[in-house]
Amino acid sequence: MNTAVPLPPPPPRRFETFLSQDGTHELFDKVAALDLFMHEERPGYLSGLGLEMLGAVRNQVELREKDGTEHEVVMMGSNSYLSLNTHPRVVAASQAACEQYGYGMGSVPLFAGTSHLHRELEKRIAAFYGTEEAILFPCGYSGNVGLIASLCGPGDVVINDAANHASIFDGCKLSGADVKVYIHNNMRHLEKILRGLPETQKGRLVVTDGVFSMDGDVAPLDEIAVLAKRYGARLMIDEAHALGVIGPTGRGTAEQFGLQGKIDVTYGTLSKAPAAVGGYCAGSATLIQYLRYYARSYVFSSSLPAPVVAGLIEVFDLMAKDEAGREALWKNVHYLVSRLKALGFDTGATHSAIVPVIVGDEDKLSGIHRDLRAEGIFTSVVTYPAVRRKECRLRVSLMSTHTRDQLDRTLQALETLGRKYGLIA
């Protein structure tokens, strides 16, 4: 009789399996292991990642699938919520700047990388938020990293919402500060963490996204601000997905809660509603001065190209007058979300242009995303590490320029596939 105890089954191989290990493996072992995995067990949802767009990303776009087939889709997966990437005034300004300044700056901001257009954009961003100053970063991701790592260091503490963007967590890691995480939007947990900090730990920063990038819900900034003040912490908000969308005139979460001018560090990206690239911080003149010399992703990274900056000046001109298309966007948000809910989809607590459609099973997610593309609808496909696997989802994003017909086609396809995959009854 065989008395050997059977070995437990090997753990499933997944994204985490191929992360850096503890120094016991040659560095390229994981590279080869991932390649093998891709050949043997390539997860289906990967076929929907990194597809090629064959023209400007508008509400409708031609794209190329991984197998080389090309087809037109309704674009329900862009962060260009206000379609400003193709706005005639924005494009014209960008073209003119390309003629005048060339297509790149060829230098970091503190050397030859600051044109008067860069200063103009910084002034407009400061005026938009009612702060003394603003600073541009070459990238939204690196801006968060440079900002947090310059402001905080060993001995300080950064207190994060669990759903904050990865760039915020990476900035925390690089800073060397203590990192605490509170349950998403849970104010009791935030307070418990703040109350538990040692009296001597004076360097405290509370950071929250304004609109959360995978859920589309909004931070309770009024309550966060009260707690930060009560416990002597500075408050930083990342307005990436709130800019141009949230608040009575699109000035973001602080405007929504009547807190404009009361946030210590207002951060945002130029890549969502502004539909370009870059990051910015708006705040006091002394804070911005500090960042110009200590935020390493500003000091050691080349400036935004002038054609991008010129386009962004037009973007902020439109946004400052609230003429960038916010109302049309919200009409579309209300229409799509109310109908998805009526159909029985789980769309979380969204209150923005980001609408999650929770699937919760990666195989189903792969199937539904593939079938949607076949129906001519493109959404983003999201799973670990962006969200937990059991909350994997389609990330539907709305644009001000979506037509009622495009929204109805999206709803029709989602209804059919939602039934097919058992997401709705």
Ligand SMILES: Cc1ncc(COP(=O)(O)O)c(C=O)c1O
């Ligand atoms: C909240 C938030 N912050 C920062 C970033 C990084 O911005 P970018 O993509 O412009 O580098 C993102 C991007 O997804 C984001 O959602």
